[in-house]
Every structure is written in structure tokens, then in C-alpha cells.
Amino acid sequence: MNSGYFKYKKPFILESEAVLDYLEIAYEIYRKLNDEKDNAISICYALTGDAHIAGYHEGAKKKQDGGMI
Numbered sequence: 001m002n003s004g005y006f007k008y009k010k011p012f013i014l015e016s017e018a019v020l021d022y023l024e025i026a027y028e029i030y031r032k033l034n035d036e037k038d039n040a041i042s043i044c045y046a047l048t049g050d051a052h053i054a055g056y057h058e059g060a061k062k063k064q065d066g067g068m069i
Contacts, residue, residue, distance in 0.1 A: 002029045 008023040033040060 003027065004029075 004027060006023075006025045006027060008025075010022065012020040012023050014020065031039075
């Protein structure tokens with residue numbers, strides 16, 4: 001697994017016309033794209049505030065999946 005941040009360092013105008021000075025989006029990559037590049041899945045966890053798809057962040061007491069991952 002690789003993780004990182006996508007940083008967009010320009011003003012970002014929302015539909016409401018509010019402006020964010022910049023965007024910083026956390027991501028995790030688990031495998032490589034295939035030759036057709038059609039095996040990507042994007043999951044947005046905007047309401048959780050957590051970018052960890054496979055379970056809790058390091059230091060958490062338990063995994064979300066009940067230990068299946």
C-alpha cells in the first residue's frame with residue numbers, strides 16, 4: 001500500500017461560489033492499474049474525516065472489519 005496527498009495549490013471555486021484557498025486530498029493505493037486502466041476504484045470518505053479504507057488508522061484499538069482484512 002502506498003499513500004500520499006494530492007495538493008492543488010490554486011483557489012478552488014465551489015458550486016456555491018465559495019472559494020477554498022487550496023485543496024489537500026489524502027489517498028491510498030493498493031495495487032497497480034492494469035493495461036486498460038479500468039480497475040481503479042475511488043472511494044470518498046468525506047463525512048468520516050478518515051482516509052483509511054482498509055481499517056482504522058495506526059494506533060486504533062480494532063479494525064472496522066472485525067479482523068477480516
